[in-house]
Amino acid sequence: MARRKPKLAVWKFSSCDGCQLSLLGCEDELLAVVGEVEIAYFLEATRARVKGPYDVSLVEGSVTTPEEVERIQQVRRQSGLLVTIGACATAGGIQALKNVKDVNQFIDAVYAHPEYIETLETSTPIQDHVPVDFELRGCPISKEQLLEVLNATLNGRAPNVPKYSQCIECKRTGTVCVMVSQGQPCLGPVTQAGCGNVCPACERGCFGCFGPKETPNMASLSRRMAELGMERREIKHFYRLFTANADAFREESKGHE
Amino acid sequence: MSKKPAAKKKAAKRTIKVDALARVEGEGALYVRVKGDEIQDVKFRIFEPPRFFEAFLQGRMFSDAPDITARICGICPMAYIMGAGQAMEDALGVTVTGPLRDLRRIAYCGEWIESHVLHAAMLHAPDFLGLDDALLIAKDNPELVGTALRLKKLGNTILEVIGGRAIHPVNFKVGGFYSLPKKRELKALRDELKWGIEASIGIAKAFAGFDFPDFEYDYTCVSLKHPDEYAIHEGRIVSNRGLDIPVNKFFDHFDEEHVEHSNALHGVAKAGGTYLVGPNARYNNNYSQLSKLAKRTAKEAGLGKVCNNPYRSILVRMVETVYACEEALRLIEAYEEPDASCVAVTPKKGAGYGCTEAPRGICLHHYKLDKDGRIQLARILPPTSQNQKQIELDLRGVVAANLDMKDEDLKWRCEQTIRNYDPCISCATHFLKLTVERE
Numbered sequence: 001m002a003r004r005k006p007k008l009a010v011w012k013f014s015s016c017d018g019c020q021l022s023l024l025g026c027e028d029e030l031l032a033v034v035g036e037v038e039i040a041y042f043l044e045a046t047r048a049r050v051k052g053p054y055d056v057s058l059v060e061g062s063v064t065t066p067e068e069v070e071r072i073q074q075v076r077r078q079s080g081l082l083v084t085i086g087a088c089a090t091a092g093g094i095q096a097l098k099n100v101k102d103v104n105q106f107i108d109a110v111y112a113h114p115e116y117i118e119t120l121e122t123s124t125p126i127q128d129h130v131p132v133d134f135e136l137r138g139c140p141i142s143k144e145q146l147l148e149v150l151n152a153t154l155n156g157r158a159p160n161v162p163k164y165s166q167c168i169e170c171k172r173t174g175t176v177c178v179m180v181s182q183g184q185p186c187l188g189p190v191t192q193a194g195c196g197n198v199c200p201a202c203e204r205g206c207f208g209c210f211g212p213k214e215t216p217n218m219a220s221l222s223r224r225m226a227e228l229g230m231e232r233r234e235i236k237h238f239y240r241l242f243t244a245n246a247d248a249f250r251e252e253s254k255g256h257e
Numbered sequence: 258m259s260k261k262p263a264a265k266k267k268a269a270k271r272t273i274k275v276d277a278l279a280r281v282e283g284e285g286a287l288y289v290r291v292k293g294d295e296i297q298d299v300k301f302r303i304f305e306p307p308r309f310f311e312a313f314l315q316g317r318m319f320s321d322a323p324d325i326t327a328r329i330c331g332i333c334p335m336a337y338i339m340g341a342g343q344a345m346e347d348a349l350g351v352t353v354t355g356p357l358r359d360l361r362r363i364a365y366c367g368e369w370i371e372s373h374v375l376h377a378a379m380l381h382a383p384d385f386l387g388l389d390d391a392l393l394i395a396k397d398n399p400e401l402v403g404t405a406l407r408l409k410k411l412g413n414t415i416l417e418v419i420g421g422r423a424i425h426p427v428n429f430k431v432g433g434f435y436s437l438p439k440k441r442e443l444k445a446l447r448d449e450l451k452w453g454i455e456a457s458i459g460i461a462k463a464f465a466g467f468d469f470p471d472f473e474y475d476y477t478c479v480s481l482k483h484p485d486e487y488a489i490h491e492g493r494i495v496s497n498r499g500l501d502i503p504v505n506k507f508f509d510h511f512d513e514e515h516v517e518h519s520n521a522l523h524g525v526a527k528a529g530g531t532y533l534v535g536p537n538a539r540y541n542n543n544y545s546q547l548s549k550l551a552k553r554t555a556k557e558a559g560l561g562k563v564c565n566n567p568y569r570s571i572l573v574r575m576v577e578t579v580y581a582c583e584e585a586l587r588l589i590e591a592y593e594e595p596d597a598s599c600v601a602v603t604p605k606k607g608a609g610y611g612c613t614e615a616p617r618g619i620c621l622h623h624y625k626l627d628k629d630g631r632i633q634l635a636r637i638l639p640p641t642s643q644n645q646k647q648i649e650l651d652l653r654g655v656v657a658a659n660l661d662m663k664d665e666d667l668k669w670r671c672e673q674t675i676r677n678y679d680p681c682i683s684c685a686t687h688f689l690k691l692t693v694e695r696e
Contacts, residue, residue, distance in 0.1 A: 031399070140425055
């Protein structure tokens with residue numbers, strides 16, 4: 001008897017679409033993935049909509065509007081496993097920069113008629129609103145990690161996604177440390193691995209797309225970056241990028257106000 | 258249950274509703290109200306939540322702008338990385354030339370290939386076949402979808418080799434690159450690019466056989482124009498109505514207005530009227546600068562020197578893909594590694610403009626910097642904002658010409674009409690709802 005294919009849904013909240021695009025970016029594997037799951041809801045790829053419940057939901061984006069606060073509850077209710085994908089869904093994304101300022105100033109800066117705009121004062125990750133089964137980091141996510149999570153989920157095992165730092169990844173691939181050899185500021189020591197150490201490989205310091213690693217030593221890195229000549233404001237801005245609202249980065253950046 | 262009214266009884270009130278438009282990047286909605294034969298209202302709504310990029314940039318260093326603005330869009334990050342980069346270079350008085358300029362153009366060709374093929378084959382083609390998605394095309398024609406995926410991958414690979422990553426590449430900065438791409442990896446792209454030229458011609462031919470809806474519009478086409486090349490990442494802003502201005506005069510001629518039904522600002526021409534940006538605008542303005550092979554592909558696909566049928570933009574995208582593969586190949590063949598990976602930049606007070614041809618049309622950046630190089634003002638005008646009004650006009654024309662269609666068919670035709678634009682609603686600020694009310 002043929003096994004029923006698991007139903008996969010892909011949901012979007014406030015985001016740039018880059019992470020769900022990573023699924024379509026699995027050019028070599030896409031048709032194989034589609035052979036194993038039923039794409040039940042994936043607006044960026046198909047008009048077809050199969051009703052829930054869904055076995056696996058991938059959620060991209062952060063919560064920034066009253067409508068999204070409601071919608072994430074509906075998504076959770078219809079989903080077996082809920083996997084958040086990307087820096088917006090797991091930390092609030094670049095748009096969480098508004099959390100540190102008065103949102104009305106922002107609206108005035110971009111829109112002529114602020115009264116037309118409905119937005120919350122904060123951009124928050126999905127786990128602030130509903131229980132999340134697995135978080136996939138990155139701005140954008142790594143498609144290898146996405147495939148690993150799908151594969152693991154379909155086969156009923158835990159995904160093999162490391163929580164260690166970017167530094168481990170650099171050492172493993174033999175990438176020369178840009179901080180030690182060139183004195184460049186680098187968030188690698190406090191950032192979770194997973195991108196394929198793309199920045200140090202380009203002779204550039206990591207800027208934290210995958211968010212804080214487990215138990216990061218923030219104070220030590222800040223001190224080192226100050227010794228390298230970074231001003232307080234520069235250090236603050238360095239932590240305030242795509243995962244600015246992740247606890248460790250947020251608190252350390254506040255210490256540099 | 259009462260019997261269905263006959264189609265002739267147009268006074269009967271009918272409502273068509275689609276929860277969310279598919280195969281676009283973002284969240285939006287369409288509202289159409291028809292009374293008898295009269296279209297009373299057409300609104301293409303965007304309610305992608307606003308993300309306030311211009312505001313985040315205030316107070317940050319000029320060097321942060323390319324990476325931050327890239328996050329506006331995961332499909333066309335180059336349009337932001339390069340537009341912001343060039344605007345900063347304009348403000349700081351530096352120019353990137355020679356092999357560094359060529360590398361930028363090659364990378365941009367990569368983005369055109371990746372984005373055009375994603376849209377043409379995966380998002381747009383299913384409409385012409387009456388299918389929900391490209392995966393259903395793969396059931397009947399796995400070879401076509403396989404070719405498209407390989408071609409899209411080629412575009413992504415170019416971005417990986419030059420930019421370090423396909424989505425939100427990391428190797429670009431104001432003044433050039435953090436490091437030069439490995440020459441060996443760059444040269445290794447040649448064979449796949451040769452294949453890509455033939456593959457994109459093949460897809461153009463396959464799509465040329467589609468049944469294109471009969472609709473044309475006398476568009477005001479706005480695009481970049483460059484004296485020496487089919488404009489991609491540099492040029493003056495021109496139109497088919499005689500406009501010819503440098504990029505820094507853009508806001509003298511165009512403006513944005515904030516309308517109630519959309520979270521994206523609408524682009525408008527100050528002289529009045531709407532305008533079109535994107536593949537058809539570029540093709541109409543710069544046809545003569547396409548390569549011989551791209552022109553031949555266009556001709557064999559049934560395109561003239563001007564294309565005012567928005568549905569045929571799928572063919573123009575494939576013609577541009579042929580060109581982008583050829584151009585990337587040409588530049589890679591000629592590439593000689595420069596001594597430095599970037600031009601040095603020194604922070605200073607100033608203002609600058611940058612404009613490139615994103616896959617969906619011109620994307621404008623303007624910044625003002627203080628004496629330390631901190632951003633005082635940022636203004637970004639993405640292509641989909643500029644096309645919003647024109648999309649509404651197209652929809653108006655399409656609905657008017659097809660009032661006799663059944664609701665379900667008209668709904669699909671409207672969706673297809675919006676997809677002609679490959680609208681990137683994330684860029685414009687996403688969730689497309691379609692509501693047609695008939696009174």
